[in-house]
Amino acid sequence: MSAAIPQRPLARAYDYIVVGSGSGGCAVARRLIDGSDASVLLIEAGPSSLGVAEIDDPAAWVPLGRSAYDWGYDYAPTPQVNGRVIGIPRGKVLGGSSSINAMMWYRGHPMDYDAWEEAGAEGWSFKDVLPFFKRSEDWEDGETALRGSGGPLRIERCASLHAIAEAMLDGSAELGIPVIDDPNGESNEGAAAANFNVSNGKRWSSAKGYLEPVLENDRLTIVTNSLAIRLGLARGRCVSVTHMVDGRATVTEATTGVILALGAIDTPRLLMMSGIGDPVELARLGVETRVALAGVGRNLQDHPLVQACVFRAKQPLGPTVGNGGGTMMNWKSSAGLPQADLHAFPVQGNSAEPRIRELYDLSGDLFSIGCGLMRSKSIGYMKLLSAEPGGALEIQPNYLAEPSDLDALVTSVETIMALAATPAYADWFGGYAAPAAALRRPDIVSYIRNACSTFFHVCGTCAMGRDDMAVVDSRLRVRGIEGLTIADASVIPIIPTCNTHAPATMIGERASDFLLAAA
Structure with a gap:
């Protein structure tokens, strides 16, 4: 208690x-x-x-968005996402969004923080911030040069992986994407068991x-x-x-x-x-x-998520394991990039956006893979429509405004469609559900405009x-x-x-x- x-x-x-x-x-x-x-x-x-x-239960996190513990905010529609309103869950509860999120503990790549310093945030390079990441951590494998132990936040891998999550590790290797031990280690490029703020089966x-x-x-x-x-x-x-x-x-x-x-x-x-x-x-x-x-409310950034690629399952998935995911995959949309820019994760069930559910037959046993862009370039804003407490807001991430973002997301969808068809998923992959077939590039763009959603990573304002x-x-x-x-x-x-x-x-x-x- x-x-x-x-x-x-x-x-x-x-x-x-x-x-x-x-x-x-x-x-x-x-x-x-x-x-x-x-x-x-x-x-x-x-x-x-x-x-x-319901907050303590890792498997029950999805309904916490749009619940009494959420602010109920939405991103404003644009033509780039076919005029859809996209919900942006934010925790209105002690612990904030850490009490309603998917419990992922992931700090990205050292180059991310070096870029902060280059942008004018003096003293915020990776070597400067690493001690503070470590100070917060109680990592299950103990302290290393890059990980902390004894800190306030317990961090563990899933005690056991669902077969859908395990297949991401094996399938990524078949695609030439390495399997790594820890995405918070020296490099985040590759597939790995994810880190979670979970202990003894409960949210931390x-x-x-x-x-x-x-x-x-x-x-x-x-x-x-x-x-x-x-x-x-x-x-x-x-x-x-x-x-x-x-x-x-x-x-x-x-x-x-x-x-x-x-x-x-x-x-x-x-x-x-x-x-x-x-x-x-x-x-x-x-x-x-x-x-x-002048900068208050400007520079709004969030990662665009394709929610999701959905596949027919050959057999029932059974009880939810962990938060419904368990693994993650990071890879490059182009071999010449200095760091991984794409990210994917498995979902034990149907995680499609509402518009995708309207357009496709998503009956029966399903599993999903969400994929998105972690080096997005599109910049938005938030502004008040009223100065009254609780007044209306306009929150605009400008998803897909930059053509390079859309190009990278097309590559992410192509990779995930190929991943599900690898031998690693042979016991589970029963065909494509949404999209209903492997698509040509222009058709993938159309799919992305209907499936684009949020990773809940709003920042920068x-x-x-x-x-x-x-x-x-x-x-x-x-x-x-x-x-x-x-x-x-x-x-x-x-x-x-x-x-x-x-x-x-x-x-x-x-x-x-x-x-x-x-x-």
Whole structure:
């Protein structure tokens, strides 16, 4: 039985206020408690996740999107995806998206972080960030030069692989894609058993790993079901947060600093609602500009996912193993690329997008392989359509806007169609379901426009850097104002080739060090 959150009375002021309890926010709150004598208030808009059966169960993660634990956001339609609205699940619950995601722990390639430094994020090369990845980890194989042990987040492979997942390893080798031991090792190119935040058959969220061990510390106060609606600014400093408590707007002061960790959608939303952003956008909303930062809400990035290639199964798949996946495959869309850009994973069942389900006969026993692009170039934005709390948003990733993204995705689909037909899948592959046959390249493009979805890796909307569009500096401080830090995926300047939970956790770990060093 998981621990309950102690109900401490809300004080007038705290040393630090952390807004948002996702991957970054949990790490910051925990390290501030461990590393100082400071008082910390953690504000979460959703309910607790601790001890919730459907959150704990790795096999039950898919319905958590569009549930009471999800914000219910959508990406706006474009002609590139045939006018479809694409849901973008974001955790509205203690632990944030780490409490509703697929539990993948994957940090991508070292070159991803070297690219951050080249883009102006000084001190964020791979050698700089590796210690913070390691500090967060409790890897089942123990500490190595590249992996950590004893950290807050338990990381394990599936204890046993479903045959569909096992076949990905054998089939990839038949296609000339190597099989590797650890996708978080020296290279991520190849097929491997995936790393998961799972232990003893249960989800190991950031709330479980970072917060649960310090719940009884009286310097930590956690307020759930509390929506932050405004930041208080005075004399060039962020001094308070206005948040809803039992239906009433309550102002709580921060004597040392405020840390925003609401994620790549709600961090820029709160900034703009508080008068921090592009003056043109703020004027459109009728919000007074307090700090002019043109980059707030810009640079939105997410990995496009073809959801999915679906195949007929020769036999029933049986009970779900793990999270319904178990393995992963990373490979290059072109041999001349410096690193893998394509990614795929198996699904024990039908994981097709709604439009694909409308267009194809997907009855009977099925398995799927999702595939997508991890070095996507298309850039989007998010903007407020209303400055009211909970008001409408326009969230636009601009999927497939860059022709190179579409070209790479065609290659990913071609590879997956070939993978399912390898001898490794001979006991399972009973024919193509969606697409219903191997396709020519123009027909694959049409399929992708109907199947394009999200990996849930939205990031970049408060990017770190040195240019005029940078929202935070290399110490994660919001430019133009004191006492305000961002510690979530919104600060990512260039999307890495991985799920964003691990890099967001690393960002939270680094943010806490910066804060403690400045105190």
